[in-house]
Amino acid sequence: MLSWLVGALLxxxxxxxxxxxxxxxxxxxxxxxxxxxxxSWALFAKPQTVDMVLLRRDLLRDGTLTxxxxxxxxxxxxxxxxxxxxxxxxxxxxxxxxNEIAAAVVRERRAARxxxxxxxxxxxxxxxxxxxxxxxxxxxxLSILKYLSERSHEAVAATQxxxxxxxxxxxxxxYAAAGPRRIxxxxxxxxVRRAWSVGAGQ
Amino acid sequence: xxxxxVVLPRRVTVVEEESAGSGISRLLLSVxxxxxxxxxxxxxxxxxxxxxxxxxxxxxxxxxxxxxxxxEPFMDSAGFTIxxxxxxxxxxxxxxxxxxxxxxxxxxxxxxxAAWPGVRDQDGAPPLRQHLVAETQDAYRxxxxxxxxxxxxxxxxxxxxxxxxLARRRRWLRRLPPPQAGQGQAG
Numbered sequence: 611m612l613s614w615l616v617g618a619l620l621x622x623x624x625x626x627x628x629x630x631x632x633x634x635x636x637x638x639x640x641x642x643x644x645x646x647x648x649x650s651w652a653l654f655a656k657p658q659t660v661d662m663v664l665l666r667r668d669l670l671r672d673g674t675l676t677x678x679x680x681x682x683x684x685x686x687x688x689x690x691x692x693x694x695x696x697x698x699x700x701x702x703x704x705x706x707x708x709n710e711i712a713a714a715v716v717r718e719r720r721a722a723r724x725x726x727x728x729x730x731x732x733x734x735x736x737x738x739x740x741x742x743x744x745x746x747x748x749x750x751x752l753s754i755l756k757y758l759s760e761r762s763h764e765a766v767a768a769t770q771x772x773x774x775x776x777x778x779x780x781x782x783x784x785y786a787a788a789g790p791r792r793i794x795x796x797x798x799x800x801x802v803r804r805a806w807s808v809g810a811g812q
Numbered sequence: 813x814x815x816x817x818v819v820l821p822r823r824v825t826v827v828e829e830e831s832a833g834s835g836i837s838r839l840l841l842s843v844x845x846x847x848x849x850x851x852x853x854x855x856x857x858x859x860x861x862x863x864x865x866x867x868x869x870x871x872x873x874x875x876x877x878x879x880x881x882x883x884e885p886f887m888d889s890a891g892f893t894i895x896x897x898x899x900x901x902x903x904x905x906x907x908x909x910x911x912x913x914x915x916x917x918x919x920x921x922x923x924x925x926a927a928w929p930g931v932r933d934q935d936g937a938p939p940l941r942q943h944l945v946a947e948t949q950d951a952y953r954x955x956x957x958x959x960x961x962x963x964x965x966x967x968x969x970x971x972x973x974x975x976x977x978l979a980r981r982r983r984w985l986r987r988l989p990p991p992q993a994g995q996g997q998a999g
Binding site for chain 2: 663665668669670671672673674675676677678679680737746747752755756759763764765766767768770772774776779784785791793796798799800801802803804
């Protein structure tokens with residue numbers, strides 16, 4: 611008798627879990643799940659198929675603009691990361707922020723296309739465009755900007771970042787021959803300190 | 813009183829050795845003595861206009877090689893300059909070559925440099941964002957390192973520090989009217 615009860619309970623739990631993962635029913639069930647017993651089964655979620663890479667370049671105090679340079683969020687990967695990976699949280703945080711900005715860019719482009727369909731999809735994104743300006747006060751943008759500002763050399767007066775989607779980088783490595791990649795976003799230039807004057811170091 | 817001569821910075825020729833691994837950078841300095849300074853020459857090596865190494869060439873030496881541990885891997889070769897002056901503060905003709913270890917550009921770096929090499933010329937910000945602009949600056953991109961490196965100038969808008977933007981965002985959010993009862997609770 612007891613085994614039947616346990617079996618019935620587990621069957622109900624499985625049924626509710628399946629219903630919880632039906633998009634139309636999920637939010638309603640999640641609201642009533644006070645004990646957080648119903649898992650969100652992300653097995654069928656669309657996986658991330660590209661690596662998001664953060665790049666930066668700086669405007670130095672003497673006006674020199676540097677080349678784009680890749681930023682290793684939380685440092686390089688180590689051989690022991692398969693068992694102990696303290697940098698994983700930082701990498702995941704950046705991935706979340708990068709996806710937020712990429713989604714905002716997509717929304718912006720869609721809105722621009724709907725408001726002026728005769729002009730087609732705006733091809734130019736990033737620095738000097740409305741897209742970069744709209745994103746400027748979002749949490750994701752400000753978080754990345756703070757991360758970069760706090761890791762700037764004394765000679766850096768202003769900084770700018772780029773988010774690039776690169777396919778297969780996790781498999782082929784960072785130095786592989788050119789493969790598919792897409793510039794998702796380019797920020798404006800921002801001061802890295804509260805006040806600075808050009809020529810201070812000259 | 814004679815006006816003090818201005819010592820203008822000169823660009824540095826940079827040799828990047830991709831096979832050198834993670835060694836220490838070296839500076840090769842050469843001062844022209846013919847008709848130039850007879851005494852000691854003081855030099856100052858700069859990154860982005862900020863001094864990162866200094867030294868002196870004694871009276872008899874016209875060339876010297878020194879290690880430059882202050883040259884860090886993230887520094888861009890285009891940002892290196894050098895100045896030199898004699899004992900009386902007059903500018904001295906100096907040639908500098910920096911030999912530094914470097915890694916090859918990553919796939920993302922190569923793509924970014926090819927697709928977005930410069931900055932968009934900006935005379936000013938759009939009207940809606942003018943209050944976020946700190947200033948308009950000239951940005952130079954040196955196409956090749958070295959004293960003869962050609963510079964391409966662009967005028968760019970430099971926006972405020974992130975903390976100033978964050979403060980403005982908070983003020984803006986505080987000014988928003990509170991949601992009315994029954995609104996904004998869905999989901």
